Amino acid sequence: MRSAIKLLYFSMGFFLLSCGGEGEHPLKEEHYYLEEVHKEWLAPDSIGEVFIMKDINGISSSFRMTGNNETFGKSWSTFLGINTRTSYTEECFQSFKSGFGMVLGISMRANSPPHGDHITISLEQVDFSYDFDFETIYSLYTPFGNKNLLMTDKGYEAHDDLEIMSTVEILDSLLTAYGTYQEVLHFTLKDFNNYWIDFTVIEIYLAKEVGLVKYVLASGISSERFPK
Amino acid sequence: MRSGYTYLLLGLIALILTGCPPLCEYKLIEYGTLSDEAINCSPYLDGQSYSFIHSEGQEVSFLASRTREMQTDYYDECTEVRSESDLSILTPDYPIFSCNVGIRKSDTTQYSCLIWAGGSSFWLPFTIQIDFGHTYFDSIQIGQNWYREVYKIGNNWRDGIPEGQILADSIYYNTSHGILKILMSNREFYEISN
Numbered sequence: 289m290r291s292a293i294k295l296l297y298f299s300m301g302f303f304l305l306s307c308g309g310e311g312e313h314p315l316k317e318e319h320y321y322l323e324e325v326h327k328e329w330l331a332p333d334s335i336g337e338v339f340i341m342k343d344i345n346g347i348s349s350s351f352r353m354t355g356n357n358e359t360f361g362k363s364w365s366t367f368l369g370i371n372t373r374t375s376y377t378e379e380c381f382q383s384f385k386s387g388f389g390m391v392l393g394i395s396m397r398a399n400s401p402p403h404g405d406h407i408t409i410s411l412e413q414v415d416f417s418y419d420f421d422f423e424t425i426y427s428l429y430t431p432f433g434n435k436n437l438l439m440t441d442k443g444y445e446a447h448d449d450l451e452i453m454s455t456v457e458i459l460d461s462l463l464t465a466y467g468t469y470q471e472v473l474h475f476t477l478k479d480f481n482n483y484w485i486d487f488t489v490i491e492i493y494l495a496k497e498v499g500l501v502k503y504v505l506a507s508g509i510s511s512e513r514f515p516k
Numbered sequence: 517m518r519s520g521y522t523y524l525l526l527g528l529i530a531l532i533l534t535g536c537p538p539l540c541e542y543k544l545i546e547y548g549t550l551s552d553e554a555i556n557c558s559p560y561l562d563g564q565s566y567s568f569i570h571s572e573g574q575e576v577s578f579l580a581s582r583t584r585e586m587q588t589d590y591y592d593e594c595t596e597v598r599s600e601s602d603l604s605i606l607t608p609d610y611p612i613f614s615c616n617v618g619i620r621k622s623d624t625t626q627y628s629c630l631i632w633a634g635g636s637s638f639w640l641p642f643t644i645q646i647d648f649g650h651t652y653f654d655s656i657q658i659g660q661n662w663y664r665e666v667y668k669i670g671n672n673w674r675d676g677i678p679e680g681q682i683l684a685d686s687i688y689y690n691t692s693h694g695i696l697k698i699l700m701s702n703r704e705f706y707e708i709s710n
Contacts, residue, residue: 338680346572347612348702350682387635387683388613487611505611516680 318375319360320398326405326420329473330394331382331499339499340514341386342466348514351392351500355383361397375400384500392500403439409475411503414489416475418456419444425452425475432483453478462493464502464512469495540594547599547621550584554627557640558582558617559694560604566694568706569659575709578606578615587620604694615695619643633698634684636671648672658688658696659707666690677701 333339333353342348360376377398384392393410404421415429426437426444435452437444446452455476462472475492477484484490486507493502504510560566562582569575584602591597599621606615615633622628622644629640641650649670656666667689677683681701688697698706 336678338678340682343611345570345574346704347570347574347610348682348700348704349612350680352678352681387681388611389635486609507611509611 315371316373318373318400320375320377320400322378322380322396322398322405323420326396326407327380328496329407329494330380330396331384332497333382333499340516341500341503341511342514343509343511345509349386349388349390349511351384351386351390353382354385355381357381394494394499402441402443407473409473409492409494411492411500412487412489414477414492416454416456418473418475423456425454425456428452428454428479430477430480430488432480435479459493462495462501466512466514467501469493469498469501471496472501543595545591545595545597547597547624549586549600550602550619550621550627554619554621554629554643555584555602557619557627557629557643557691558602558604559692560606560617566606567709568698569709571703571705571707574610576608576610576612576706578608581605581607606695615698617694631669631687631689631695633687633695634700635681636673636677636684638669638671638684638687638689640689641667641669656688659709661708661710663688663690663693663696665692666696 331353333356335353335356338350338352340348340350358378358380361379362374362376364371364374366372379398380396382394386392390412391410393408393415395408396405397408398405399419402421404419406417406419406426408415408417410429413429413431416425417427418425422443424437424444426439428435435450437452438447455478457474459472459474460470462469462474473494477488477490484506486505488506489503490506491502491504491510492500495501498513501513502510560580560582562580564580566578566580567575568578582602582604584600586598587601589597589599602619604617608614613634615631617629617631619627619629626644628644631638631640639648651668653666653668655662655664658666668686669689670686671677671684677685682704683701684698685701686699687695689695693708696708
């Protein structure tokens with residue numbers, strides 16, 4: 289008799305677990321959209337389009353867009369097998385590859401309040417995510433180590449005293465050898481300095497409605513966007 | 517009762533096995549080792565540096581590493597092909613592309629030499645039947661020096677370099693110095709420097 293009850297409990301548990309998931313009729317459905325003003329940070333290019341970067345010594349390289357997707361990521365939560373909430377989150381992904389083998393990624397994701405839309409930029413394995421509302425870099429991935437802030441209801445907190453020293457500032461304009469750009473996101477890597485090598489990307493400049501306009505390596509070599 | 521289960525299990529196994537395709541006969545094809553003639557297609561020495569000058573004047577030094585090994589490829593699920601390969605990798609000290617020169621036995625008598633540089637690849641024309649266009653020079657001046665027995669080799673892009681991209685368009689190569697010049701699709705170039 290006891291084993292029959294156990295079997296019943298087990299079956300119920302299994303049933304509830306198997307029901308929990310992507311239900312078609314959630315009790316609550318939410319959509320999170322990227323703010324239009326934030327989407328302007330995406331590059332306006334289409335797949336196959338190319339832009340040119342030229343370094344301080346006159347060496348040119350081309351970056352070709354290899355991917356450009358916009359999706360709504362679906363997530364859900366359940367209680368006792370009932371889908372209580374399904375959310376759809378707007379996400380955009382862009383990828384580029386240079387003729388020299390460098391890889392650039394720009395992605396954006398909407399977020400539920402109080403957190404704001406965030407942008408993730410990666411160039412040559414230096415990858416950071418920035419929350420527009422909190423004006424905070426909350427994750428940093430490099431070949432030398434990673435740092436992540438803890439997301440809480442009140443904002444972001446560093447755990448294990450692993451504060452992110454790297455910074456993002458939004459510049460009104462940027463003057464380069466080949467042009468002037470308005471509203472430029474400027475990232476500066478300030479973490480893991482002792483491990484940098486000459487080719488480590490330590491600064492990234494991304495202009496609104498343009499894309500990558502400049503980057504600087506630890507060796508001091510910088511490359512700037514060259515007009516078509 | 518237990519023997520009943522055993523028979524049932526054996527029966528299931530037999531059923532599964534009869535559903536499998538017949539085992540094929542394993543074949544190993546040996547292409548053998550590279551000849552001295554093949555090895556000498558690449559002049560690069562392990563641990564040595566090779567310098568180039570960009571058309572705008574920047575010097576770029578490449579450090580060579582060279583390895584030689586037997587490789588096994590699966591021709592199909594029953595056939596393995598073993599052949600020797602020789603790979604020279606040139607790693608730059610400046611943030612541009614690396615260059616590779618790979619030599620491999622393509623059958624028991626022939627070998628092929630493939631060069632990768634600037635995002636394009638190039639077949640050394642006298643080592644293989646595929647030819648994407650080449651010009652042979654008894655002697656030619658590159659930079660300040662004259663070089664003998666030089667091939668100018670076109671890239672392997674079948675439909676041409678994708679529009680707008682800056683990739684290697686052609687290279688100049690001889691077997692005593694290796695890559696002599698890399699001409700990019702935007703007319704920038706890298707020349708060997710002595």
